[in-house]
Amino acid sequence: MSKPRPTPAMVAGVAVGGALGACLRWSLDATTGAGTGPAGDFPWTTLAINVLGAFALAALPAVVPTPTAAQRASVLAVALGPGLLGGFTTMSAAAEQTRALVSAGSALGAGLYVLGTVLAAVAAVRLAGRFEPAPAGDELG
Amino acid sequence: MTVLLVALGAAIGAPLRFLAAHHFDGRAPWGTLAVNVLGSTALGLLSALSLSGSAMALWGTGLCGGFTTYSAFAVQAVGLGRVVGTAYAVATLTMCVLGAGLGFALGS
Numbered sequence: 001m002s003k004p005r006p007t008p009a010m011v012a013g014v015a016v017g018g019a020l021g022a023c024l025r026w027s028l029d030a031t032t033g034a035g036t037g038p039a040g041d042f043p044w045t046t047l048a049i050n051v052l053g054a055f056a057l058a059a060l061p062a063v064v065p066t067p068t069a070a071q072r073a074s075v076l077a078v079a080l081g082p083g084l085l086g087g088f089t090t091m092s093a094a095a096e097q098t099r100a101l102v103s104a105g106s107a108l109g110a111g112l113y114v115l116g117t118v119l120a121a122v123a124a125v126r127l128a129g130r131f132e133p134a135p136a137g138d139e140l141g
Numbered sequence: 142m143t144v145l146l147v148a149l150g151a152a153i154g155a156p157l158r159f160l161a162a163h164h165f166d167g168r169a170p171w172g173t174l175a176v177n178v179l180g181s182t183a184l185g186l187l188s189a190l191s192l193s194g195s196a197m198a199l200w201g202t203g204l205c206g207g208f209t210t211y212s213a214f215a216v217q218a219v220g221l222g223r224v225v226g227t228a229y230a231v232a233t234l235t236m237c238v239l240g241a242g243l244g245f246a247l248g249s
Contacts, residue, residue, distance in 0.1 A: 006163055011156045018155020018207045019148035026147045026202050054215035082159045082213065087151045089211035093202075095181035095237035096188050099245055114234055121215035122230075129219070 006078075013075045017083020025049055025088050042109055043097040046090065047117050053089035054121040057081055058128035143198045150203015154180075158208050169225075170217045173210065174233055180209035181237035185244025209237075 029035060034045035064077050094117060101110035158176045165172030184205040187197065218230040 006160065011159065014159040015152040015156045019152040021155075022147050022151030022203055022207045023144050025206060026144060026198070029202075050211035050215075053212040057212035057216050058219070078159065082162065082210075083155055085212045086158060086210040087155045087207040090206040091177040091209035091211050091214060091233070091237055092180040092184035092205040092241075094211060095177075095234075095241040096184045096245075098238045099185060099241040100188075102242075103245075110238075114238070117211075118215070118218075118230055118234060121211065122219055125215050125219040 007075075009075050010078045013079030014083040014086075017079035017085075018087030021053075021084040021087030021089075025090065042101075043094070043113060046093050046097060047113065047120070050089045050094060050117055051120045051124050053085045055124035055128050057085045057089075058125040059131055060085070062128075062131045143195060146195055146199040147203040147206075150199045150201075150205075151207025152203075154204045154206070154208030158210060162213070169221075170213075170229070173213055173217060174229070174236075177209045177214060177233055178236045178240045180205045182240035182244040184209075185241035185246075186248040187244075188241075189245045189248030 028049060029045055032045045034041075034043065060077070060081050064080060094113075098110045098114055101107075101113060158173070161172040161176050162170070163172070165175065184201055187201045187205065192200070214230075214233055218226045218233075220226070221229050
């Protein structure tokens with residue numbers, strides 16, 4: 001579990017990636033009209049964002065090689081993972097939307113939203129895991 | 142204009158989460174758990190305050206949204222295995238929704 005100590009470049013990379021991810025989330029909310037309907041509308045957009053982001057984060061090791069030596073690679077990896085995808089997905093909106101569903105009298109909707117998101121996200125992570133490159137040990141033998 | 146406020150908030154929130162995860166995520170992702178519960182509570186509070194669109198874009202969509210994460214949560218829950226992963230998911234989701242409720246009540 002030895003993680004490389006975050007360098008200023010990595011922190012900056014996360015900031016830039018996070019800003020881009022959040023803007024992407026905001027523009028999807030804006031184009032789908034999320035949050036503009038009556039309180040208690042089912043939050044399909046946030047559900048889709050969180051499931052898609054979970055899939056992409058799980059698939060990331062297959063796309064961006066795990067950094068071995070090159071510092072540049074680890075900056076890219078954190079800019080895309082904790083940065084772009086961390087900023088794109090959101091737990092706070094999911095929790096607040098659940099609270100709003102309960103408060104709008106839709107306890108069933110709230111339950112379906114929480115369970116639907118987490119089960120779909122877990123399935124997406126497992127699916128993405130199939131694309132991961134085989135561990136080095138397997139290649140050796 | 143609004144999009145710049147979202148970007149600014151997330152440019153602060155995402156690195157804060159990254160550093161919290163680096164320092165406090167160990168065998169269990171305590172850092173990410175704390176970040177998600179704290180950010181959900183803060184967003185519940187902000188939602189009760191009927192802020193302007195600009196203020197909500199900066200503090201809510203940007204800062205709280207960029208600070209908290211669902212992608213890392215889901216990947217961690219799967220990586221922790223069936224028993225611990227399920228416990229982690231249930232604990233996170235329960236505490237985040239309760240946090241949003243508490244924050245909303247505090248702000249109302």
